[in-house]
Amino acid sequence: MFDFHLHSTVSFDGSGTPQQMVDAAARAGLKEICFTDHVDYNSDPNVAPRLFTVEDYHAAYDDLRADGVIIRRGFEFGLTRWNQPHLAALLAQRPFDFVIGSLHFVDGFDPYDLDFWNGKTPKQAFTRCFDETLECVRRHRDFDVLGHLTYVCKSEHNPTHEAALYRDYREVSDEIMKVLIANGKGMEINTSGIDRCNAFLPSADYLRRFKELGGEIVTVGSDAHAPGRVGQYTAEALELLRDIFGYVCTFADRKPVFHKL
Numbered sequence: 001m002f003d004f005h006l007h008s009t010v011s012f013d014g015s016g017t018p019q020q021m022v023d024a025a026a027r028a029g030l031k032e033i034c035f036t037d038h039v040d041y042n043s044d045p046n047v048a049p050r051l052f053t054v055e056d057y058h059a060a061y062d063d064l065r066a067d068g069v070i071i072r073r074g075f076e077f078g079l080t081r082w083n084q085p086h087l088a089a090l091l092a093q094r095p096f097d098f099v100i101g102s103l104h105f106v107d108g109f110d111p112y113d114l115d116f117w118n119g120k121t122p123k124q125a126f127t128r129c130f131d132e133t134l135e136c137v138r139r140h141r142d143f144d145v146l147g148h149l150t151y152v153c154k155s156e157h158n159p160t161h162e163a164a165l166y167r168d169y170r171e172v173s174d175e176i177m178k179v180l181i182a183n184g185k186g187m188e189i190n191t192s193g194i195d196r197c198n199a200f201l202p203s204a205d206y207l208r209r210f211k212e213l214g215g216e217i218v219t220v221g222s223d224a225h226a227p228g229r230v231g232q233y234t235a236e237a238l239e240l241l242r243d244i245f246g247y248v249c250t251f252a253d254r255k256p257v258f259h260k261l
């Protein structure tokens with residue numbers, strides 16, 4: 001009933017118009033959705049960013065309506081070690097409901113791509129991404145939830161096609177989660193890993209540990225880039241959250257709203 005991670009054609013890689021995505025949400029029976037289009041910076045500051053203009057954003061979403069579906073407006077910000085001022089500047093330009101902070105570039109490459117995986121074992125690839133995630137969450141304050149921790153696992157270049165287990169990355173995962181909790185940030189369950197590595201990003205073991213450490217804010221998103229994927233596996237993710245937390249969060253005006261499950 002909630003999907004808080006959606007990309008429309010406002011994102012450089014989205015294929016559904018805002019209206020098509022909203023119609024798909026209504027068909028999927030979702031009650032509340034949030035558009036989270038890309039604002040992406042390479043870890044190498046010399047590479048051009050991939051982002052929307054606020055003018056395009058206003059035009060795409062400000063008059064968008066759907067019967068029975070609450071529409072929130074956010075974005076997915078690609079965290080790097082150096083782009084905190086760019087996040088603050090965008091937030092000053094218009095109001096948003098929700099900001100996902102995600103790691104999309106490590107050492108100049110998207111961890112999804114072969115260039116990143118070249119010469120690395122899964123353990124090396126996963127460790128490099130966890131370490132960089134920790135560096136980024138330590139440096140950023142202006143996002144609301146960490147998007148798809150363990151994103152690298154769903155790459156088609158991951159030879160095992162398996163997700164990283166919490167127990168194998170306990171130390172660095174704990175550090176990441178402790179920083180999030182200390183800064184009042186949440187974690188997303190991203191359902192796009194189910195088809196690629198048979199796991200939520202991150203999987204239940206991380207979420208249980210997040211709760212154990214005192215984490216409270218949890219959201220669910222499909223990361224759909226096309227209408228056919230809107231709401232995909234979100235019901236299953238909510239079931240998991242019902243068992244672990246008993247609720248799920250949405251966001252409005254950058255504040256979490258808790259929904260009992």
Ligand SMILES: [Zn+2]
Nearest residue numbers: 076102147148
């Ligand atoms: Zn992402």
Ligand SMILES: [Zn+2]
Nearest residue numbers: 005007076223
């Ligand atoms: Zn996304």
